[in-house]
Amino acid sequence: xxxxxxxxxxxxxxxxxxxxxxxxxxxxxxxxxxxxxxxxxxxxxxxxxxxxxxxxxxxxxxxxxxxxxxxxxxxxxxxxxxxxxxxxxxxxxxxxxxxxxxxxxxxxxxxxxxxxxxxxxxxxxxxxxxxxxxxxxxxxxxx
Numbered sequence: 001x002x003x004x005x006x007x008x009x010x011x012x013x014x015x016x017x018x019x020x021x022x023x024x025x026x027x028x029x030x031x032x033x034x035x036x037x038x039x040x041x042x043x044x045x046x047x048x049x050x051x052x053x054x055x056x057x058x059x060x061x062x063x064x065x066x067x068x069x070x071x072x073x074x075x076x077x078x079x080x081x082x083x084x085x086x087x088x089x090x091x092x093x094x095x096x097x098x099x100x101x102x103x104x105x106x107x108x109x110x111x112x113x114x115x116x117x118x119x120x121x122x123x124x125x126x127x128x129x130x131x132x133x134x135x136x137x138x139x140x141x142x143x
Contacts, residue, residue, distance in 0.1 A: 006032045007103040008083075009039070009096050009128070012068035015109025018141035020072060023107040024079035034083035035103070036072040038065050039092040093127030101133035110138040 008023045010016035020036075027034050040061045069085045076083040088095040100106060110125040129136045 003105040014141045019109040039095045040089040093124045097131040106136045
């Protein structure tokens with residue numbers, strides 16, 4: 001099985017950094033094309049007070065996206081590779097699964113939560129593992 005196109009969903013966390021590290025390692029061996037993917041999580045809008053400025057929130061979220069993608073690109077560049085970037089707006093796990101058929105592999109970080117923490121907080125990685133149209137590699141980060 002070849003992994004020519006690898007998708008790396010990122011959110012700026014140490015878990016994303018671990019996924020980028022693993023993806024660059026594999027890309028060097030397999031000659032893979034890397035794509036960093038960020039989802040502006042629109043579920044945050046339902047948790048925002050009505051008096052809050054929606055346009056201000058959108059601006060902040062887009063600035064965060066730009067910073068996260070730029071930092072991810074720098075990390076890939078530091079590993080001696082290049083990458084593409086893309087983004088979407090929606091629910092992260094759903095958005096990743098929707099584009100998963102375009103890739104040979106998804107590499108993403110996981111916090112490795114179990115038990116009640118997983119039930120309360122949910123898991124984007126778990127959603128992707130069960131719903132993606134391609135293989136998924138989850139990478140644990142050292143906290």
